[in-house]
Amino acid sequence: MTPKPSPRSASPSARPRESRLSVLHLAPESLGFALDGAAQAIGAVRLGAALPAALQAVFVSAPEGNAAAARGAVQDIAYRTMRRLATAEWLIAKLVKKAPPPHVGHVLACSFALLIDDEATAAYSPFTVVDQAVSAIAARREFSFAKGLVNAVLRNFLRERETLLQAAQADEVARWNYPAWWIDAVKKAWPDAWQAVLAAGNKQGPLTLRVNARHSTVDAYLQVLQSHHIAASRAGEYAVKLDTPMSVDRIPGFSDGVVSVQDAGAQLAAPLLGARDGMRVLDACAAPGGKTGHLLELAKLQLVALESDASRARRIGENLQRLRLEAEVRIGDAGAPSKWHDDIDQPFDRILADVPCSASGIVRRHPDIRWLRRASDIPALVAEQRRILEALWPLVKPGGELLYVTCSIFPEEGELQAQWFGNKYQDAVRLDAPGQLLPSVARAPADTSAGSDAGPSAEASTGANSDHDGFFYARFQKR
Ligand SMILES: C[S@@+](CC[C@H](N)C(=O)[O-])C[C@H]1O[C@@H](n2cnc3c(N)ncnc32)[C@H](O)[C@@H]1O
Known part of the structure; x- marks a missing residue:
């Protein structure tokens, strides 16, 4: 879980150079900055780019946001949005009369992803999300005209949250967050398990390690983790699943080749x-x-x-x-x-x-x-x-x-x-x-x-x- 970002800050020292798409006055540690970066990445995916490449392009174009915390927040929001994209787009279609410019739509989609995801709402309060979405839109001169729209749409959503989310369930694409052809293909292939398959794909995968048989065993490595106070369990003959994901440089033995990251x-x-x-x-x-x-x-x-x-x-x-x-x-x-x-x-x-x-x-x-x-x-x-x-x-x-x-x-x-x-x-x-x-x-x-x-x-x-x-x-x- 990405740490709760600090409230919006507009310190002049954080102001990047102006360019057509520069973020004009958002501090890299603010949620508004993260929403803006994630929205750019979503836009690139919608044009056919893979998300990791899209995120990399965002980080390169916004060097001031390259700090680990800002990168983490942008990435977290972009990944959450990919898993909630159809629900978010359904809400936009429902709540916005005329389709907004793509970037405005993508900021809205990222904001909705945070507002509908229970795990995310524990980290970002709904009103912070609305406030920071408005800041993200206001920060780009060419889209600042839409800040009233963004504010109204997100507040309307919060007022009718349960009713709207209930209504979205009736639309299969909005409910499952996959394209219609994909849902049909999974139904056809796995008529008894299609819902579980689609639901599993909407979860975040665990961090699973492979223990190098030349160096250790699952049991011995679990003891090493325990001595480092890292909670984990056996997940296969060579597999260990960490209870909480962490960066590889904190995983004991990773740099020495004792373990590798690999799904079970x-x-x-x-x-x-x-x-x-x-x-x-x-x-x-x-x-x-x-x-x-x-x-x-x-x-x-x-x-x-x-x-x-x-x-x-x-x-x-x-x-x-x-x-x-x-x-x-x-x-x-x-x-x-x-x-x-x-x-x-x-x-x-x-x-x-x-x-x-x-x-x-x-x-x-x-x-x-x-x-x-x-x-x-x-x-x-x-x-x-x-x-x-x-x-x-x-x-x-x-x-x-x-x-x-x-x-x-x-x-x-x-x-x-x-x-x-x-x-x-x-x-x-x-x-x-x-x-x-x-x-x-x-x-x-x-x-x-x-x-x-x-x-x-x-x-x-x-x-x-x-x-x-x-x-x-x-x-x-x-x-
Ligand atoms: C599923 S990934 C392999 C993952 C890899 N075995 C692993 O466990 O890390 C498939 C790989 O095949 C490569 N690839 C695609 N077409 C290929 C081809 N005609 N000949 C050789 N490699 C190919 C892709 O670039 C990609 O790296």
Whole structure:
């Protein structure tokens, strides 16, 4: 939770240089400054940018707001708004007669996100939100005409809060905060669990760590955390979940490679691949190297980490350096092995194909994804995944194995893909694997309702009361 910001301040020393879109008189530690920054990021996402890049652009353009507290507040509001965007836009449509200019709409959306989120209202009082939203609008000369509108709209909302939020429930998009096509696709795929799946994606994911098997065990590391007064629990064979997220520089052993940040569902990949000492392994879509690191923690391998995006590939090296592990990083297209794999007589014992996908299983950590994807992306991704699988299968040794992984909840990228593969390759034997792991949120101790967990095979594979993102796993052995 971001600390409560101090009240609006307009000290002249905090006044940045003027530019068309400069914030004219908002102190970087004020909520108004954070609302303005978050609104800019939301605007960029609405134009197609990914939220992390949009936030980075905001921080670069407002150097005075680059202090950790200001960054934290901007980021917190932007992420909350992504999870509440459709409710906020529904409220704007309801309460504003004529659509406001985009920036004004985005400040309103960010303000609504704070006013409807119970957790946020504990941190920001409603009247502070209204006051600071008005300040944020007044601070930009080109939008200051709208400060009366913003004030009136937010105050009207507060007067009729419960009635309006109740009415928003009748609109599925406003209720669930996903595009209509996404809601329909989840309903079709998971008719008995669709509400739990959508609800899980609207939660904030926990901070889960992977304990490096070369250095420690979950039990031993839990004791280390306890000695640092950090509350945590076991979340899988190698997984530890912190009760409260914190920055990695405060996590014991992180800089020495004792632990890495990785969702509990993603931590299933390396054990499932079952690579043993001395094996030749290809991690075919490797950046940023989360699973590469885990594979190398579990066995001494000759590992090739392939990645098509050179800038992302650099992160594999950085991650491995922290873990003090080594792989041969190659830049190339997994779908065109002749370009990067000239050692044709050296097939692989194991291939991890963690292919590009819709990322629909990891929306709780990347809430912008739902607003960036289009329904038409899915068939294009399915075709790309097939192209990559077709290219990789000939590289598997007879008796070797390929693990197909996506962080998707759509069967087109999961089970249907695995069936297509099994039918196409007569020499592929499908082995045991979790299949679809739907995102699952840990139940509060007193909660025994079925609604908070949605995953077939989820609890069996990651431990009871598990808390993980959505993944699909299929394993094939070559005859
Ligand atoms: C799901 S992410 C991989 C995550 C990674 N395995 C991990 O655990 O950290 C997919 C990666 O595949 C890369 N990629 C996409 N198309 C590719 C291709 N044709 N060949 C190789 N890599 C590709 C993307 O740039 C992205 O980094």
